[in-house]
Amino acid sequence: MQAAKAGKTLPEGSVLFAEVHAARLDSDQKPVTGSDGFYVAEKLMFYTAMASGAGWGKEVPDMLRNADWNYAVFTLDKQQRPGVNQAECYACH
Numbered sequence: 551m552q553a554a555k556a557g558k559t560l561p562e563g564s565v566l567f568a569e570v571h572a573a574r575l576d577s578d579q580k581p582v583t584g585s586d587g588f589y590v591a592e593k594l595m596f597y598t599a600m601a602s603g604a605g606w607g608k609e610v611p612d613m614l615r616n617a618d619w620n621y622a623v624f625t626l627d628k629q630q631r632p633g634v635n636q637a638e639c640y641a642c643h
């Protein structure tokens with residue numbers, strides 16, 4: 551957090567964890583927006599995580615590689631979800 555707040559590269563060993571929620575829908579099935587401008591969370595669906603470690607990016611093709619970051623998805627019972635295609639994560643990250 552200190553590195554991020556200072557606008558610096560996050561150090562090796564950093565872990566970022568995110569809750570992914572489905573948005574609340576109105577009667578027209580459109581997402582409801584709160585006063586903060588963000589969609590209102592309805593239901594926790596799963597977790598995503600990204601973490602960095604020495605050499606973790608070594609085997610990732612250059613076209614997708616994001617330094618030494620690696621990606622995973624976790625289920626609500628806190629198990630790693632198998633079969634996640636990390637290329638999809640790297641496509642944005």
Ligand code: HEC
Nearest residue numbers: 566567568598599600621622623634638639640641642643
């Ligand atoms: C369509 C583009 C896209 C894809 C695909 C994507 N992400 Fe993200 N991800 C984002 C963006 C944009 C943010 C920042 C959101 C914010 O700050 O509100 C983010 C944020 C995160 C965060 C929270 C940390 C942070 O930097 O805010 C984690 C953890 C994460 N993503 C993991 C993953 C994982 C794991 C996958 C693959 C299963 C994945 N993402 C696929 C675009 C994407």
